[in-house]
Amino acid sequence: GAVVSQHPSRVICKSGTSVKIECRSLDFQATTMFWYRQFPKQSLMLMATSNEGSKATYEQGVEKDKFLINHASLTLSTLTVTSAHPEDSSFYICSAPRQGGDYGYTFGSGTRLTVV
Amino acid sequence: DAKTTQPPSMDCAEGRAANLPCNHSTISGNEYVYWYRQIHSQGPQYIIHGLKNNETNEMASLIITEDRKSSTLILPHATLRDTAVYYCIVRSWMDSSYKLIFGSGTRLLVRP
Numbered sequence: 001g002a003v004v005s006q007h008p009s010r011v012i013c014k015s016g017t018s019v020k021i022e023c024r025s026l027d028f029q030a031t032t033m034f035w036y037r038q039f040p041k042q043s044l045m046l047m048a049t050s051n052e053g054s055k056a057t058y059e060q061g062v063e064k065d066k067f068l069i070n071h072a073s074l075t076l077s078t079l080t081v082t083s084a085h086p087e088d089s090s091f092y093i094c095s096a097p098r099q100g101g102d103y104g105y106t107f108g109s110g111t112r113l114t115v116v
Numbered sequence: 117d118a119k120t121t122q123p124p125s126m127d128c129a130e131g132r133a134a135n136l137p138c139n140h141s142t143i144s145g146n147e148y149v150y151w152y153r154q155i156h157s158q159g160p161q162y163i164i165h166g167l168k169n170n171e172t173n174e175m176a177s178l179i180i181t182e183d184r185k186s187s188t189l190i191l192p193h194a195t196l197r198d199t200a201v202y203y204c205i206v207r208s209w210m211d212s213s214y215k216l217i218f219g220s221g222t223r224l225l226v227r228p
Contacts, residue, residue: 104150110158
């Protein structure tokens, strides 16, 4: 149980275009979704926290106008990378707290974004 | 910033126990310790978590010192598929929610 489905797994886009990444909680309600970014050979860096029905909160140094987050329902959160540039190429991963009081967190399988 | 420090790399022989240490000297009384691992180009996989008691599940054991300033993840019989980056994380309350802030992790290599 507690699966987060992330799509697409890989995407290549041209500079200047926008890309949307979706994370769906399949068998539980995700009131909160965390978005991370990971560059090669580095650790995961928390970008933002989204809560269903409210504005996302962004970590210091993350441009909210560039990384648009929408969490309109209890099972879907999206991250849109707007006006993508090659330096946005990275591995993006979402994560949601599991329900049931065990305080665990489930991660999506990640999206490899390449901007050319 | 991450509240944990881990050795950058370790190795062990297949079939032997892998003991991965983690220091979290600034941990607060109600903060949990989590362990995740990440195999290349995949999302992190949950291993185990605990508050102050030792924990065991089908994957691993977690030993937390009495002062809670450090912990050890034990993989009892490492296999080649356990080669991965292992992250020790202290779940922290920040900006109105509990968050997992990743440190740099330990790259474990299991040798045949």
